[in-house]
Amino acid sequence: MSRPIFVTTALPYANGHFHIGHIMEYIQADIWVRYQRMMGHAVNFCGADDTHGAPIMIAADKAGLSPQQFVAQVAAGRKPYLDGFHISFDNWHSTDSLENHELVRQIYRALRDHPGGSLIEKRSIEQFFDPAKSMFLPDRFILGECPRCHAKDQYGDNCESCGAVYAPTELIDPYSALSGATPELRSSEHYFFRLSDPRCVAFLREWALGTDDNGKPRLQIEVANKIREWFEDRPTPDGGISRGLGDWDISRDAPYFGIEIPDAPAKYFYVWLDAPIGYLASLKNLLDKRGQDFEAYMANPLLEQYHFIGKDIVTFHTLFWPATLHFSGRKTPTNIFVHGFLTVKNGEKMSKSRATGLDPLKYLRLGMNPEWLRYYLATKLSARNEDIDFNATDFMARVNSDLIGKFINIASRSAGFLTQRFGGQLGVVSADGAALLQQLRDERASIEHLYESREFARAMREIMQLADCVNVFFDTNKPWELAKKEGQEQRLQDVCTVCIKAFRVLTCYLKPVLPVLAQKVEAFLHIAPLSCTNLGQTLPPGHTIGTYQHLMQRVDAKQLEALFVADPAFTSQTP
Numbered sequence: 001m002s003r004p005i006f007v008t009t010a011l012p013y014a015n016g017h018f019h020i021g022h023i024m025e026y027i028q029a030d031i032w033v034r035y036q037r038m039m040g041h042a043v044n045f046c047g048a049d050d051t052h053g054a055p056i057m058i059a060a061d062k063a064g065l066s067p068q069q070f071v072a073q074v075a076a077g078r079k080p081y082l083d084g085f086h087i088s089f090d091n092w093h094s095t096d097s098l099e100n101h102e103l104v105r106q107i108y109r110a111l112r113d114h115p116g117g118s119l120i121e122k123r124s125i126e127q128f129f130d131p132a133k134s135m136f137l138p139d140r141f142i143l144g145e146c147p148r149c150h151a152k153d154q155y156g157d158n159c160e161s162c163g164a165v166y167a168p169t170e171l172i173d174p175y176s177a178l179s180g181a182t183p184e185l186r187s188s189e190h191y192f193f194r195l196s197d198p199r200c201v202a203f204l205r206e207w208a209l210g211t212d213d214n215g216k217p218r219l220q221i222e223v224a225n226k227i228r229e230w231f232e233d234r235p236t237p238d239g240g241i242s243r244g245l246g247d248w249d250i251s252r253d254a255p256y257f258g259i260e261i262p263d264a265p266a267k268y269f270y271v272w273l274d275a276p277i278g279y280l281a282s283l284k285n286l287l288d289k290r291g292q293d294f295e296a297y298m299a300n301p302l303l304e305q306y307h308f309i310g311k312d313i314v315t316f317h318t319l320f321w322p323a324t325l326h327f328s329g330r331k332t333p334t335n336i337f338v339h340g341f342l343t344v345k346n347g348e349k350m351s352k353s354r355a356t357g358l359d360p361l362k363y364l365r366l367g368m369n370p371e372w373l374r375y376y377l378a379t380k381l382s383a384r385n386e387d388i389d390f391n392a393t394d395f396m397a398r399v400n401s402d403l404i405g406k407f408i409n410i411a412s413r414s415a416g417f418l419t420q421r422f423g424g425q426l427g428v429v430s431a432d433g434a435a436l437l438q439q440l441r442d443e444r445a446s447i448e449h450l451y452e453s454r455e456f457a458r459a460m461r462e463i464m465q466l467a468d469c470v471n472v473f474f475d476t477n478k479p480w481e482l483a484k485k486e487g488q489e490q491r492l493q494d495v496c497t498v499c500i501k502a503f504r505v506l507t508c509y510l511k512p513v514l515p516v517l518a519q520k521v522e523a524f525l526h527i528a529p530l531s532c533t534n535l536g537q538t539l540p541p542g543h544t545i546g547t548y549q550h551l552m553q554r555v556d557a558k559q560l561e562a563l564f565v566a567d568p569a570f571t572s573q574t575p
């Protein structure tokens, strides 16, 4: 049965180009999405730029641009990355779109006018105001002396010197990072989403700590453990007690680049209220283009909805986002898939010259194959939210020894005999070869399960073990000797046929990770696009394959060296 599946990645903040962390998340989600498509499921894979908030407003101002112009510039730079790493989004949109403005207002009104009692509350709060810039200052734009250790020039929310967490009003001699002026305390009316309401607490406990449709804990164990803490009372830095879930301040005062709150002049939605709604806005934009009805699509009880995110934005996605959806009468996510960070230490402490890390665009411009990175990350990724480290030596070994040495070599070693001796025709497979092919097919359910559960590293290990078996079969039968012996033509054709058929199965298993390589293999083998639905079909004797052409280059150590050399041409990353 074809499952309707809606998948997103976290929306990148549109104040700069993608870094390698974004690309890792997109590759993880893309592998999963491509696997689902190969299974015949109907996936809509959506992304968008996260465009609102004070940091973008301030950066645009510095660049002498309007916020709209600023984010348009950033958005224009997205395509080379997404195309370059074969990320197969069905749609890329923006949180500053018409769809998002409308959906945000609809959702807010539903929360405000909730039939069980409003979930929005107005409250007056005191905040720092920059008199020179005539605006309320976000915490990160207030600097001053740490009230605890007296380090100078610390941020308004925490001290980088001693780690203390405090309110901006506690800073000694505070000043505005924008103008240098001394900020004034002013009172302002803010809008709060009442997460502390017993209805919200009950719903969120059930959603975040409960089970999914299969009776399994919905969220990853590390994530659920973190969430459990938020429901508990805990001490605050000032010696008080914070009682469980607090209400969420969802408004900001003008000037602010964002979406205006209905019936509240000069008040805007805090960027984190409108950003995840951007997932729905991107989907709606896609469905509108196709002439499909968005609300009808979302109303399908079978629809599955998944968000791939990093571990730094868990609160927003496992508390605020499901509550926003549920209490506005919308479908809640089926699951949130949380991953760790990608570190680029290269097995050593990062030296100054390597501090730029791994620039994804530089990687592509050096002519490095994007599928090397896709494969390498696949060998590292699991369903847990652990950090993974990019290590250049390991990268070279995985690509050159495993991907090329074990997998590609199967085709390059066996195809030549078939082309030169048999006009590219496949022969009849004898019993030992059939047993090997059966062994490969028997692993199918296991590999599918590993892809479905995002255990890509284990899937890659299983596939490479199968490649090992095929190479053992090849080496044991020594086709290069069979080719010299009288009367061994049929066995030679048989052995090479088995290897080519095995190569076809392994290519299918690797296709979610290596989509472009798989296309080349399909062209070379003269077969229809491989999918989980046609894998069971076999190539009949007499099927003719094409001439083998180089499928993949090996990684050159010089490329990796160049990648990590600081290079001014590639470090101008802000627009």
Ligand SMILES: [Zn+2]
Pocket (backbone or CB within 6 Å): 146, 147, 148, 149, 150, 151, 159, 160, 161, 162, 163, 164
């Ligand atoms: Zn301090």
